[in-house]
Amino acid sequence: MSKYYFVTTLLPPLTIGSRPEIDSNELDFVLRQNLSLDDFQKVQILRRLVEIENIRRFWQGEMIEPCGNYDEKEIEENLLHLENYPAYVFNYMERYQDSKERLQFFPELLREFFTEEMKKASGFVKDYLVFEWQWRLVCTALRAKSLGRDFKKEFRFEDPEDPFVQEILEQSSASTYIPPDGYQELTTIFENYKLKPLELNLALSEWRFECIDQKVGWHTFDIDRILGYIVQFEIVEAGLKLDKKKGLQLIEKVAKGE
Numbered sequence: 001m002s003k004y005y006f007v008t009t010l011l012p013p014l015t016i017g018s019r020p021e022i023d024s025n026e027l028d029f030v031l032r033q034n035l036s037l038d039d040f041q042k043v044q045i046l047r048r049l050v051e052i053e054n055i056r057r058f059w060q061g062e063m064i065e066p067c068g069n070y071d072e073k074e075i076e077e078n079l080l081h082l083e084n085y086p087a088y089v090f091n092y093m094e095r096y097q098d099s100k101e102r103l104q105f106f107p108e109l110l111r112e113f114f115t116e117e118m119k120k121a122s123g124f125v126k127d128y129l130v131f132e133w134q135w136r137l138v139c140t141a142l143r144a145k146s147l148g149r150d151f152k153k154e155f156r157f158e159d160p161e162d163p164f165v166q167e168i169l170e171q172s173s174a175s176t177y178i179p180p181d182g183y184q185e186l187t188t189i190f191e192n193y194k195l196k197p198l199e200l201n202l203a204l205s206e207w208r209f210e211c212i213d214q215k216v217g218w219h220t221f222d223i224d225r226i227l228g229y230i231v232q233f234e235i236v237e238a239g240l241k242l243d244k245k246k247g248l249q250l251i252e253k254v255a256k257g258e
């Protein structure tokens with residue numbers, strides 16, 4: 001495994017609520033100039049989650065987030081010419097050719113992203129994708145239980161045979177939902193801030209940020225540290241753009257599996 005002593009010294013510390021001393025373009029330049037081709041491909045896979053969400057933003061006519069792999073013009077060209085995205089994106093577009101349907105069933109595309117990318121990934125990338133998928137499902141379950149929503153409907157895009165999904169569905173008739181090990185802190189976060197969207201988003205961001213630190217562990221100078229930094233950078237950047245309205249919208253999207 002390559003050691004990136006020089007790169008890691010270039011990356012300034014990140015803090016939730018504070019603007020990073022490096023912007024997304026500068027970060028991208030450093031990564032492209034210094035990472036091996038194989039390691040930069042790992043970066044692109046991590047960024048693909050932002051990219052999938054940017055496709056939704058493009059269909060909605062919203063501003064594109066800068067932490068993806070492509071800018072707005074490139075996204076438009078990719079979708080028009082059916083190129084540079086995995087096959088599951090274009091298969092989804094073939095199933096739902098109407099823009100309204102593409103937005104309505106967007107959780108299906110997001111589920112396909114996690115399913116396909118987790119299957120192919122390894123190392124930190126796989127660990128992160130599994131973590132990202134699971135904490136979203138836990139939040140969906142907590143929200144659904146709080147509002148008395150039907151679990152089968154909330155998780156209709158997930159594979160009911162998957163053990164993690166099964167464990168959630170088995171608690172559909174219980175009075176409360178108890179998350180599995182590693183995610184139990186989300187119950188406290190949700191209960192404390194479920195009526196305060198901004199505070200809830202901040203608490204979730206801080207929890208995710210800390211979880212990434214734990215996953216990276218002692219890997220100070222290798223690619224895992226850099227990949228962890230990229231994820232934490234996205235968390236910090238996203239948090240800076242939230243206002244009360246967007247905070248509530250984000251929680252609703254996570255709770256709906258979007």
